[in-house]
Amino acid sequence: MKCLSRLRLSVFIIPLFVLFAGSCGHKEKSAGGPPAAGPGRGGPGGPELVTPVDYMVVTAQELSNTLQTTGSLVANELVDIQPERSGRLTRLHFKEGGLTTKGALLAELDRLELEAQLAKLRVNEAFAEREIKRAKDLLAIDGIAAEEYDRLIFNLDQIRADIRVTEVSIDKTRIRAPFSGRLGLRQLSEGAYVSTTDVLVTLQQTNPIKLDFEVPERFSRDLRIGQKVEFTIEGLRPVFTAEVYALSNEVNVGTRTLSVRARCNNPNNLLQPGNFAKVKVTTSQDQRVVLVPTDAVIPVLNGQQVLLIRGSKVLPQKVEAGQRLENYLAILGGLNPGDTIILSGLLSLREGMPVMPSQLIEAPNVSDL
Numbered sequence: 001m002k003c004l005s006r007l008r009l010s011v012f013i014i015p016l017f018v019l020f021a022g023s024c025g026h027k028e029k030s031a032g033g034p035p036a037a038g039p040g041r042g043g044p045g046g047p048e049l050v051t052p053v054d055y056m057v058v059t060a061q062e063l064s065n066t067l068q069t070t071g072s073l074v075a076n077e078l079v080d081i082q083p084e085r086s087g088r089l090t091r092l093h094f095k096e097g098g099l100t101t102k103g104a105l106l107a108e109l110d111r112l113e114l115e116a117q118l119a120k121l122r123v124n125e126a127f128a129e130r131e132i133k134r135a136k137d138l139l140a141i142d143g144i145a146a147e148e149y150d151r152l153i154f155n156l157d158q159i160r161a162d163i164r165v166t167e168v169s170i171d172k173t174r175i176r177a178p179f180s181g182r183l184g185l186r187q188l189s190e191g192a193y194v195s196t197t198d199v200l201v202t203l204q205q206t207n208p209i210k211l212d213f214e215v216p217e218r219f220s221r222d223l224r225i226g227q228k229v230e231f232t233i234e235g236l237r238p239v240f241t242a243e244v245y246a247l248s249n250e251v252n253v254g255t256r257t258l259s260v261r262a263r264c265n266n267p268n269n270l271l272q273p274g275n276f277a278k279v280k281v282t283t284s285q286d287q288r289v290v291l292v293p294t295d296a297v298i299p300v301l302n303g304q305q306v307l308l309i310r311g312s313k314v315l316p317q318k319v320e321a322g323q324r325l326e327n328y329l330a331i332l333g334g335l336n337p338g339d340t341i342i343l344s345g346l347l348s349l350r351e352g353m354p355v356m357p358s359q360l361i362e363a364p365n366v367s368d369l
Helices: 002-034 111-142 144-172 217-222
Strands: 051-057 060-081 087-092 104-111 174-176 182-184 201-216 228-233 239-253 255-266 275-293 298-300 302-310 313-325 328-333 338-343 355-360
Touching: 060 313, 111 302, 182 239, 201 217, 201 228, 201 275, 217 239, 217 255
Parallel strands: 051 355
Antiparallel strands: 051 338, 060 201, 060 275, 087 104, 104 174, 182 201, 201 255, 228 239, 228 275, 239 255, 275 328, 298 302, 302 313, 302 338, 313 328
């Protein structure tokens, strides 16, 4: 009986305890209210998050519109020295890699047979002259017909023509330099039998030297004869200057470029044919532009834009881009001196977002680029 009474009392007390605990918890929750929203874009009623950004205050500068391209150096004159007739190579009169002058004797071919032939023709010439002298006396007294006298004259003229041909052949056994320049490496030795297709040595004139390069089609109208271009050669410190003297008469269909040829003085032979050249061409006069880092310019649907700071907020601004200078881009329109552009976090920023200028990046100087 006592056990039954205790069980009934426990059943009655436990629900009362649970009810009391639930009511206390509800009162505490009601008294505290909802938790306050922390700072950030998602918290209704809270302050908006301000993003720190790197920035640059742009300035206007004078800039020449230049084009960077590549080219190659070419000898002003270049020729393969080849014999004009076949024969045995008997003498070499030049030093490999040495300098020579126009008309200098470079090599000789065997000419003994030609000289013997010339001597024979000289004898025939003398005999023909004596025959004509006797025939002339006979003609005066009608001792011979006029036709016979004319035949003797023709025979003498033919002998003299053969003498001239032989003299030219003998002269061709002497191989001479067609112009002053530097010789290359010889390809044949004394005693070799050569033909007109064999190359004895290469002769180049390298002072002045030519610079060949190509420019895109859109810049072709900005080039003119007499224009100065600058170029550098790998391994050489000086900046060389060349003068444009010839332009191709057509644009290359495959590359859409125009071939240009300039000439540069080379008195010390520092420049050699085949050198790779980095060419800088000024295509227009100085103009006022604003330089900004290339990474600060964002491609958009209808062009390009940068992000400005206006009233501590992000403002997209479309710009007109010009030439590229290494890590910078020339802006021709859309920016004014004193505008502040954003350089960091560009992909995460949207129009109207609040930003805080954090680190100032100095604007570049054209003279240092």
